[in-house]
């Protein structure tokens with residue numbers, strides 16, 4: 001019999017590791033493209049709506065980069081606030097702007113299942129549920145400091 005919480009934990013780790021691996025691979029690609037000898041620092045933004053365990057992600061980055069030319073590289077991680085744009089009236093707002101208007105457990109639910117955003121969030125100006133997520137999803141490299 002499988003221990004379900006344990007399986008979920010493993011799947012979660014696979015997710016964080018896959019994200020970390022794609023970041024390391026992207027940094028190595030940029031190094032090659034720009035002919036960098038060393039990368040001193042990489043700044044990474046994690047979207048507020050991205051489901052991720054930051055500690056596991058940080059450990060994975062360290063572990064994966066250890067075996068590469070990036071073993072001395074510093075990875076800084078920051079959270080990027082979610083931003084939305086209404087398709088009806090064009091208004092743009094940040095998550096913090098509407099956080100007061102939704103319940104705490106709803107805010108938490110959105111964090112874990114970003115797809116729920118459309119069921120919970122409404123445009124603060126016109127009330128439309130028809131909006132796009134402009135920022136706050138995914139993991140991306142914001143900047144990179146290297147030596148040629």
Ligand SMILES: [Zn+2]
Nearest residue numbers: 086089123126
């Ligand atoms: Zn609107």
